[in-house]
Amino acid sequence: MQHAIELDALRTKIGAAAAPMAEAVSACVHCGFCLPACPTYVELGEEMDSPRGRIVLMKEVLEGNLDLEEALGHIDPCLGCMSCVTACPSGVEYGELLMPFRELAEGSRRRSLLDRLWRGLMLDSLASPSRLRWMLRLGRLAAPFRGSLRALLPARLSAPLDLLPRSADRAEVQFGTFPAVGERRARVALLAGCAQQVLAPRIHQATIEVLTRRGVEVVVPREEACCGSLAFHAGDARRARASAGALMQIFRSGGLLADVDAVLTNAAGCGSGLKEYGLLFAGRPEEEAARTLAAKVRDVSTFLATLESEAPPPLPEPLRVAYHDACHLAHAQSERAAPRRLLARVPNLTLVEPRDWQICCGSAGIYNLEEPELATRLGRRKAETLLEGEPDVIATGNIGCLTQIESHLRRLGSGVPVRHTMEILASAQGPS
Numbered sequence: 001m002q003h004a005i006e007l008d009a010l011r012t013k014i015g016a017a018a019a020p021m022a023e024a025v026s027a028c029v030h031c032g033f034c035l036p037a038c039p040t041y042v043e044l045g046e047e048m049d050s051p052r053g054r055i056v057l058m059k060e061v062l063e064g065n066l067d068l069e070e071a072l073g074h075i076d077p078c079l080g081c082m083s084c085v086t087a088c089p090s091g092v093e094y095g096e097l098l099m100p101f102r103e104l105a106e107g108s109r110r111r112s113l114l115d116r117l118w119r120g121l122m123l124d125s126l127a128s129p130s131r132l133r134w135m136l137r138l139g140r141l142a143a144p145f146r147g148s149l150r151a152l153l154p155a156r157l158s159a160p161l162d163l164l165p166r167s168a169d170r171a172e173v174q175f176g177t178f179p180a181v182g183e184r185r186a187r188v189a190l191l192a193g194c195a196q197q198v199l200a201p202r203i204h205q206a207t208i209e210v211l212t213r214r215g216v217e218v219v220v221p222r223e224e225a226c227c228g229s230l231a232f233h234a235g236d237a238r239r240a241r242a243s244a245g246a247l248m249q250i251f252r253s254g255g256l257l258a259d260v261d262a263v264l265t266n267a268a269g270c271g272s273g274l275k276e277y278g279l280l281f282a283g284r285p286e287e288e289a290a291r292t293l294a295a296k297v298r299d300v301s302t303f304l305a306t307l308e309s310e311a312p313p314p315l316p317e318p319l320r321v322a323y324h325d326a327c328h329l330a331h332a333q334s335e336r337a338a339p340r341r342l343l344a345r346v347p348n349l350t351l352v353e354p355r356d357w358q359i360c361c362g363s364a365g366i367y368n369l370e371e372p373e374l375a376t377r378l379g380r381r382k383a384e385t386l387l388e389g390e391p392d393v394i395a396t397g398n399i400g401c402l403t404q405i406e407s408h409l410r411r412l413g414s415g416v417p418v419r420h421t422m423e424i425l426a427s428a429q430g431p432s
Ligand code: SF4
Pocket: 027, 028, 029, 030, 031, 032, 033, 034, 035, 051, 052, 084, 087, 088, 089, 090, 091, 092
């Protein structure tokens, strides 16, 4: 059974994004292969909380047969993890339906004043390193009262306290140009990112060490901050376009984009959002520039896996590493092989493959702040499955997953550390 949607009517309402939305709706043959891959379906067991159910709901809203608010009860819990895209044999591009739908819904849904303020505060704080530093300071002052606050406040307001890193990482992200060690083989721009540069600047340092040791010159633009992906994935396309526009300007000025072989990110959520810039600016004057930038974006693991390099020296002790696939890398960017290949080349390192790799950890941008109950169920499930392989360390390629998994391991009483893939590679290659 296939559903078609009336394209002309949709175009009037939505503009350039209408065609891919209609295409996604009509490509779905309702086979249900995506259901067991969908975290919300697995947790809730309801057809309307599955990809197939959501496609029908969105179609009905777009055609005016269903009230938006009714559908949102099932659309909001969608993590945007794109596990359904990986699982779908018919090639349904679910993201090309979901993202414009969320933008459309944001424009006409009813949000309370408190909800709007809270959402704005979260998105603005995570996108701005200086604001996030302040929020972390406040959070640390409140941390000793976490238990009482959890009892007093709604889950959405107390959720950020549970995700606070236990210790402050005092390092600062370094900007500027970092020369290649030995002969230069490539020149790249590396995004410093927003939340990650405050929560774990050590990841940035490790990424520069790994790249430069393999002959890559790295440029970290000073002015750059948020790429807008967090806001885009949360349905706030207006905010996302403002951040993305500023980032595109930085890459245009001084010809930086033309002067590098690739634009690298070490946060999967940013990488997938950057690759969606064409969708974000569809039908706007900036679309071509957005697509040009997006075409140069690579995850750091994808880029590194294309460079021949010597294997690092053997680790002094055997190390079991459970690799957690970040959805925005594995599903949204179809990259599962490169990080595994890089880690597997480290002598004395054993890769552990966790069960249910395709199921999201519940982080998903600001999802764990907006839908804390379901995110907690998914976070706990993920921490438990990762521990089954008795790893010494858990590796992943996204700061959101890292924070979420760390927090749930802590709640289970586990001290297994969670590290970015680049941190493991940097420590394996030894000091410069
Ligand atoms: S697997 Fe693809 S075609 Fe089948 S129901 Fe899911 S989205 Fe539709």
